Amino acid sequence: MKLITDIYLGDSYEQLQLLPDCSVDLIFTSPPYADQRKTTYGGVQPTVYVEWFLPIAAELLRVLKPSGTFVLNIKEKVVNGERSTYVLELILALRQQGWLWTEEFIWHKKNCYPGKWPNRFRDAWERLLQFNKQRQFSMYQEAVMVPMGDWATGRLKHLSNTDQLRDTSRVGSGFGKKVSNWLTRTQAYPTNVLHLATECSNKQHSAAFPEALPEWFIQLFTQEQDTVLDPFMGSGTTLIVAHRMKRHTIGIDIVPEYCEMVRKKLNETELYLI
Amino acid sequence: MKLITDIYLGDSYEQLQLLPDCSVDLIFTSPPYADQRKTTYGGVQPTVYVEWFLPIAAELLRVLKPSGTFVLNIKEKVVNGERSTYVLELILALRQQGWLWTEEFIWHKKNCYPGKWPNRFRDAWERLLQFNKQRQFSMYQEAVMVPMGDWATGRLKHLSNTDQLRDTSRVGSGFGKKVSNWLTRTQAYPTNVLHLATECSNKQHSAAFPEALPEWFIQLFTQEQDTVLDPFMGSGTTLIVAHRMKRHTIGIDIVPEYCEMVRKKLNETELYLI
DNA sequence: ACTTGCCGTGAATCTGATT
DNA sequence: GAATCAGATTCACGGCAAG
Numbered sequence: 001m002k003l004i005t006d007i008y009l010g011d012s013y014e015q016l017q018l019l020p021d022c023s024v025d026l027i028f029t030s031p032p033y034a035d036q037r038k039t040t041y042g043g044v045q046p047t048v049y050v051e052w053f054l055p056i057a058a059e060l061l062r063v064l065k066p067s068g069t070f071v072l073n074i075k076e077k078v079v080n081g082e083r084s085t086y087v088l089e090l091i092l093a094l095r096q097q098g099w100l101w102t103e104e105f106i107w108h109k110k111n112c113y114p115g116k117w118p119n120r121f122r123d124a125w126e127r128l129l130q131f132n133k134q135r136q137f138s139m140y141q142e143a144v145m146v147p148m149g150d151w152a153t154g155r156l157k158h159l160s161n162t163d164q165l166r167d168t169s170r171v172g173s174g175f176g177k178k179v180s181n182w183l184t185r186t187q188a189y190p191t192n193v194l195h196l197a198t199e200c201s202n203k204q205h206s207a208a209f210p211e212a213l214p215e216w217f218i219q220l221f222t223q224e225q226d227t228v229l230d231p232f233m234g235s236g237t238t239l240i241v242a243h244r245m246k247r248h249t250i251g252i253d254i255v256p257e258y259c260e261m262v263r264k265k266l267n268e269t270e271l272y273l274i
Numbered sequence: 275m276k277l278i279t280d281i282y283l284g285d286s287y288e289q290l291q292l293l294p295d296c297s298v299d300l301i302f303t304s305p306p307y308a309d310q311r312k313t314t315y316g317g318v319q320p321t322v323y324v325e326w327f328l329p330i331a332a333e334l335l336r337v338l339k340p341s342g343t344f345v346l347n348i349k350e351k352v353v354n355g356e357r358s359t360y361v362l363e364l365i366l367a368l369r370q371q372g373w374l375w376t377e378e379f380i381w382h383k384k385n386c387y388p389g390k391w392p393n394r395f396r397d398a399w400e401r402l403l404q405f406n407k408q409r410q411f412s413m414y415q416e417a418v419m420v421p422m423g424d425w426a427t428g429r430l431k432h433l434s435n436t437d438q439l440r441d442t443s444r445v446g447s448g449f450g451k452k453v454s455n456w457l458t459r460t461q462a463y464p465t466n467v468l469h470l471a472t473e474c475s476n477k478q479h480s481a482a483f484p485e486a487l488p489e490w491f492i493q494l495f496t497q498e499q500d501t502v503l504d505p506f507m508g509s510g511t512t513l514i515v516a517h518r519m520k521r522h523t524i525g526i527d528i529v530p531e532y533c534e535m536v537r538k539k540l541n542e543t544e545l546y547l548i
Numbered sequence: 549a550c551t552t553g554c555c556g557t558g559a560a561t562c563t564g565a566t567t
Numbered sequence: 568g569a570a571t572c573a574g575a576t577t578c579a580c581g582g583c584a585a586g
Contacts, residue, residue, distance in 0.1 A: 388577030
């Protein structure tokens with residue numbers, strides 16, 4: 001089956017209106033952070049950030065399927081020695097708008113930008129805010145399981161007396177319940193902290209995040225043939241990864257060069273896959 | 275020189291009023307989270323949490339030196355499938371009160387509580403919110419950079435082979451990046467992400483956080499003979515560590531048993547030092 | 549002193565039953 | 568009914584003891 005890849009050139013709010021209701025399974029995006037990237041996006045001021053974002057979020061709410069998920073990668077910058085509060089205000093405002101603030105994942109940037117400041121350390125993490133329309137949403141946890149820790153090899157191979165006894169003797173939290181479930185277990189569920197390095201390879205167009213970041217969330221929240229939307233496409237990392245993972249993709253960006261570049265990259269991927 | 279250790283039994287708000295203005299260099303505390311610790315602290319409801327905390331914060335603002343720092347360890351729990359928003363509201367309210375929200379550190383809990391749920395992963399991080407009275411505050415970065423190998427021996431260094439594997443394999447299909455040298459870099463230049471396990475086993479008294487947590491912030495924000503305050507002392511981890519590090523300490527708790535226990539522990543430390 | 553292996557337990561969260 | 572409770576599910580670190 002052919003994968004659809006739609007790239008819209010233009011303002012996010014306007015272009016989103018072209019999309020039908022309840023048609024997207026996952027929105028994964030990293031919007032321009034306040035007061036950053038002045039040259040390309042005109043630099044949204046922190047003071048008007050929420051006001052600027054809310055109409056867009058309303059459209060996102062409309063196009064997202066009831067079972068879908070919206071993941072927002074964002075981090076407030078330091079202004080005048082203080083962390084800006086626009087992200088906090090945005091979360092509260094989105095809830096007012098009808099979104100459920102389901103979870104906040106932490107992206108730990110393992111090789112964050114080096115440097116030293118007089119009263120501040122290097123910023124090594126970003127927020128990945130998860131919003132949903134409903135308390136029930138699609139989530140494919142098995143797709144992102146990780147190997148168990150080293151401890152498991154020893155402990156599970158040779159279950160001690162206590163581990164087996166706890167099944168009956170201990171009440172409450174513990175390891176002993178349903179020991180049989182564990183014997184064959186080699187993988188564990190991940191946590192809400194993601195350890196990923198930032199990509200520093202492609203200097204041409206610095207992506208906001210490494211491919212592994214959207215990849216993880218696409219694995220978690222979608223299946224093949226689902227639709228992934230990035231309303232602030234930029235260099236198109238989300239789209240390229242999603243397309244490679246056999247998801248339909250929709251991208252929006254106001255910069256013609258980005259749209260053209262992503263189209264070209266997707267074509268290359270297409271050829272590569274064949 | 276003799277180190278002063280004051281322990282006040284009683285309500286935080288009331289006891290704080292006994293302290294003079296601008297007399298504390300560092301406030302490091304972990305207040306009862308909303309809806310937690312019901313048996314010992316009565317369980318403050320999320321809806322009234324900000325209201326409850328603000329008068330205490332006003333006193334903290336008064337007793338803190340202009341160059342001092344306030345570090346608040348907190349994390350919102352899940353209510354009805356959503357993260358509570360009272361922490362976000364608290365940050366905004368504290369700024370209204372005059373605090374500067376200088377930084378947000380992340381404590382990555384390496385051994386977080388196990389569990390599996392249909393639409394959520396395990397919660398593996400907590401917030402460490404840094405507030406200040408002024409944009410200029412005391413910070414001794416060298417203290418946590420240089421002697422890091424000393425205080426962190428065996429704590430941060432350990433990273434198993436499987437741990438390295440997990441970070442890359444969790445994203446599957448081969449384009450995960452191999453990064454295994456981040457720990458050594460972390461030790462050379464700290465970031466705002468702290469990797470620590472909770473100390474939960476084989477301890478007489480379970481503390482809310484590991485000793486390494488207050489230790490790191492005490493190193494960073496104070497010098498010997500400075501004064502450290504914990505208005506929600508609990509089992510006294512902050513005080514014991516601070517005292518061991520030759521800081522004057524002030525602790526407040528409403529539970530008589532805790533006050534008595536911490537006094538006893540501090541005496542033991544005293545003897546040990548001699 | 550250094551490694552190896554055993555094992556206790558934690559600011560969890562959801563579901564369904566019971567006051 | 569709303570509010571509370573009990574039950575089930577689930578990892579991984581770090582302290583000890585032993586080699």
